[in-house]
Amino acid sequence: MTLDMFIFVFSAIVAVFGATMMISQRNPVAAVLYLIVSLVAQAVLYVQLGSVFMGAVLIIVYAGAILVLFVFVIMMLNLRGKEDLGDNSPPISRATKYIISMLMVAEFVFIVHGSVFSGPGGGMLEAETVAGFGSVEGIAKLLFTRYLYPFELTSILLLSAVVGAVVMAKRREIHEQSDSGSVSIDNDSNEGVK
Amino acid sequence: MSDYLILIPLFPLIGFLLNGLLIGRLSRPVVSTIACASVFASFVTALLSFIELTNMPASARLIEQTLFAWIPVGELNIEFGLLVDPLSAIMILVVTGVGFLIHVYSTGYMSHDKGFGRYFAYLNLFTFSMLTLVLADNFLLMFVGWEGVGLCSYLLIGFWFERKSATDAGKKAFIVNRIGDFGFLIGMFIIFWQVQSLDFAEVMARAPHAFIAGGTLVTTACLLLFVGATGKSAQIPLFVWLPDAMEGPTPVSALIHAATMVTAGVYMIARTSTLFMMAPDALMVIAIIGAATAFFAATIGLAQNDIKRVLAYSTVSQLGYMFLACGVAAFSAGVFHLMTHAFFKALLFLGSGSVIHAMSDEQDMTKMGGLKKYLPITYWTFLLATLAISGIPFFSGFFSKDEILWKSYSSLYGHPIFWVIGVVTAGMTAFYMFRLVYMTFHGKERMDDKTRKKIHESPRSMTVPLMILAVLSVVGGYVGMPHIFGVTNYFEEWLSPVLAGHEPPTHALASTSGGGAGTEMLLMALSVLLVLIAIYTARLFYNKKPELATALRGKLTGVHKTLQNKYYIDEIYTAVVVHPLIIVSIGLWKVVDVIFIDGFINTLALLYDGISQLFRHAQTGRVRSYVTVFVIGVVGILGWLVMR
């Protein structure tokens, strides 16, 4: 087993483990922390694929900003994992849900397996990458040339998201104005993404 | 310099807007001043255009003004254009001149009515519409005026809308007119289809190439136009509305239902005479309908006791004369009679209005009599008009009526039978008119004492128009004297540029179709003789020996009853047209609409309702169940991809 393979297997296991733990937590704060674990492992995979910048962005934006926003909201609503979430769904319903999601994964795996290995290079990654692959410069070039309009449109999307969030969380009594305050923080984090 | 044409219809429109928008805010003198002044201004402008026409060379008498492109759509290019030529010049002079006199008369007649402002607003609107009709230079604009006068007619017939009979009469007039308008519209469509234009000048110029002379299409188009004319001008079979229209104020009857609007059909036919000349069959139909209408209306007039109804049937009858003239291609004679008729019939109506006014709104002639000494001015003017309509020599009606009679005999399209009917009708006209005069102004005073005490001659505002119209009734005919008197027929010459080529030359025809000046003289003498006999009979029956009339009535009970009930035409129409329509409508409503259409829709709705009741429970409102279904869908699609 090469080092490369070892890093991949380790990161993949951690990512899947983090995701699995996340969905099985009752306490939302714990769930957020497990999601961060999974994200960090994914960032390692990004770096392994040569996307150093995107790996960094993933950690900074997701782990650093968006999930912090989640934590803010959880704390603001004062959730401790002991809230009444009602009765469990009937077993048949739960079983159905497990089965269909697993079925979906199985189908995806089948399709990926069948299509990728018949693709160019037998599905193996080329050793050499184009110059500047995954670099800031390369991404910037793309975003300001070919993807200029979508890129500019994201600014409108973010703006409307900011407005929407403020409007929705506002219209409250005075003690809830802190809500919009937290929303404005998440706007700042969006700016960070940009 | 033709920019002033728009002023002619514009003045009454302004008057209408002022009076209509400021209803109830203007005092009566102001209202009447606005109304009369606007029509008078219009009259002066019309006179100016007339003078300009006379200064032009005879063949080029034409003033046009195009205001704007009204409907420019593809090939259809309709302009809002006005046109004055010798024909419309006569019409605008009659409309504004007689209209002005009637406006003045109305200020006196309507002075005590609470709808004073409304009345004059309608009257001005009518004048505007009528002027649009006669000034229009294309079919569509003419149709706008045509509908406009129909609307005003409806409004004014139902002017006293508190009376059910008045509103019913208004509705009847409107609906019957709509039937005619339908024909007019279809005729217009045919013309546009074939000629690709609705402009009068273009249609007349292109018609000889677009239509086959005497062909089915042009005949159909002409007949449809004539259907429109029968509606507006009260000819068989659509004349039933006109007698009922007498529910309106009397000046309205004079203006709309005698002098101007009802002659629109004649004007229209004269205007499109080129087309009609291409359809001899249509002309024959017109002549037959005209003669028949003249005859039947006159017979009905013999037995009516309501003063206005006699005049109404007389109008229908005289309009029949005009159509007879058009039908024998003597368009200028028709227009000539239109003009003289406008004078004396307006005078007759206004005179009867004066009588009604004096008699405290009594219209039944059997309750009048001996009014001569109370209403001298009314009497003398009325008598002059009666002489004119009866065709006594050297009054206006004599010239125009005789012209028509002679043409119906001598024209290429004429026939001696038309002449016979015309003369008999002339005799009956003289009879019922003098019957009216004798019953109203002579003999015993049959009114009650209360009414008698209130009888008074009308105010100056009413009598002056009467006198002016009386003068016109007497001298109006001298512009169109027949050739045999050795003078020029100015009227015919004046109209000849518009109608030239359509009019069979009188002299030539007189010699070819077996008559000459001698025949014309003879026929004229015959008709005058018959008229004199009729007058004498009327005098005998209704003045000297009333018992004779009673005896005759006793012998001819059946005939008299039929005539008095107007041949039961209204009843027949009700039974044949109205009732079946109502029954069919009820059937459509109760069976087709309620059971089939509503039933179908309601059943469908119930079906969907049931299905929706069943399926709406799928909408649980739970996001997760939706997502579950969604993921099942994804699994399905992926499964299909895998299986492929």
Added chain:
Amino acid sequence: MVPISAYLIVAVVLFGIGTMGVLISRNIIVLFMCVELMLNAANLALIAFSRSLNIMDGHAFVFLVLTVAAAEAAVGLAMVITIYNNRESINIDRFNILKW
């Protein structure tokens, strides 16, 4: 070298876990996190394809997806707050007044 399919399978598995989380989670905040996880799984697949095809366009898509995720989180959490203020609950099944 690690074959591309290995990365894709990791992405697919993460996506499946996210889906399962959305299906079974009753906590609306966890549900949102699951959606974020699914978006990230898609991102991983995009990066892997980008590397495999040796062109960088995939990075641009990842960038756009990140933006959408951020906007979605902002609006979604604002909605959570509003709903929580009305219903005093974070149980997704209780937000079911929008039904038949």
